[in-house]
Amino acid sequence: MLRIHFLNVGHGDCTIIEHPSGRLTMIDINNSQEFDSETFAEELAEERRKAQANLVTNGLAGAGLLGSPYSQAAIDLGLAPAPTGGLGLLGTYKAPTTSLLSDFLAEYAAVQARQRRELTDPIAFMQRVYPNRKLWRYIQSHPDLDHMRGLKKLHQHIGFENFWDTGHTKETPTFRSNSADKDDWDYYQALRQSGMAKNYTRGDALFAFGRDENGMPGGDNIEILSPTPELIGACNTAQKSNDVSLVLRVHHGSRSVLLPGDAESLAWDHMVNFYGARLKSDFFKASHHGRDTGYHQEALKLIAPELTIVSVGRKPDTDASNKYRQQTGKRVPSTRYHGNIKLEIEDNGVWRWFVDHNPG
Structure with missing residues (x-):
């Protein structure tokens, strides 16, 4: 069985995957317990x-x-x-x-x-749901602070064996008044320089379709859809970090889950042109938390998901939840209103989703 936890971490993202192999993957983290301004x-x-x-x-x-x-x-x-x-x-x-x-x-x-x-601390969640377990891999979808707050503490208190990143050249951001953001950014830069870090782009096959880190059978069926080296170069020139997001699709049996980070129009245009109908996926974590900036009408038509999960929800000025709902005709639950959301996919393709409101 494949289990995916979409945690309610507020503005940022944190997704935890329990693979059929038993390995654990975390994509992004935000344990600030506070919202950005x-x-x-x-x-x-x-x-x-x-x-x-x-x-x-x-x-x-x-x-x-x-x-x-x-x-x-x-x-x-x-x-x-x-x-x-x-x-x-x-x-x-x-x-x-x-x-x-x-x-x-x-x-x-x-x-x-x-x-x-109401917000979930991903580290406390790991300690409660997967006690005494290390992550097999941590994936930094892209280098925005709301996707890496708590990274240092995660590595020190939970640990991970593999670190995925992209080849961006984002400049040091402006930090909030507290020093935690700077600590996480500095720790991230140190991880990038370590032997643990691996940069992946579309077409890298080591982790796709059942191959492990050594290219042998037995991996976790993670497909890398974006970015391409060309896209990374263009984004580095324009200093657009959202479009360098690692866009991943996790396969299990006949089902697939598309996890696009904060990909915006440039990245979606590239994927639509390259994949076309092959973008079809059963489940979709809406890009950029479900904001309008991550919504791409043509891509969504090709993806045609059964379930779209957002982490904002019902914000009139910036939220695309209604667009997702109207275009797909399906449910669009939000971690902001439902709390943590868990998706389970059995080996035979049967799936279900659950919500878990935090106390209070």
Whole structure:
């Protein structure tokens, strides 16, 4: 049986594969337990929208007395005043005693508390689900920080035998105020220079279709669809790290799972032109977390998946979930709303998927 865990790590990605061989593969990691600024802003805006909707539902909108809206989450946490009583159609509301800045901080704290409660730490997940097990391989799909936060700790506390990378020349990024990102980036660079690192491109056959690391039968059926050396060169020149993503397809029996990292239009154009109908895959982890930037209509038509998994979901300005749903006519679960998602594929091709909400 092939088992694939799509972890709820927020903005970034982390996928763990338990192969029929018994080997374990992890593709990317993000154990920051925090959202990046863009995603946090989106969450905060969503929290505000919910607050507005609650006020309308309670007949409080338009009263002209409310100031900044409060969410139920902020009220539950004791970070904002609760509505009281009810007179007429609009009811009454306890006058806010906090400033607009305090209102904002209350909403901010509510979102922060919720996300930290719901996000999965991949290292803790490994220790719980696969105790005392090393990874056979760790794959860095591409060199963005939201796909490598926790890499140093992963190698030190879990360990892995093989390290896959791409031949990019991305410059050192700007780090957040804490030093953890810099530590992970520096550790990543050290791994790249070690004898453990292997760079792969489309057509490399050692890991494809049942061959192991030595080219002998018995591998894990991992196919490399992208990038090509030419694509890497173009992306390095343009400093576009998303399109150097290792795009992988894992086969088991008659089924296949397509895992494209953060591939965007340039990479998808290359794959559509080269593979055509051979892009067909049964299951699909939507590129770039399911954002519009990773959506490619022609590629999706060729892939025609039975199940598409996203890690954003229902973000009006940036989310492509509805496009995936409308084009495929299939379910499009999101780790953001469903929690961790597990896909199991039996040897005879029978498959099922499960959701696992974190406590709280």
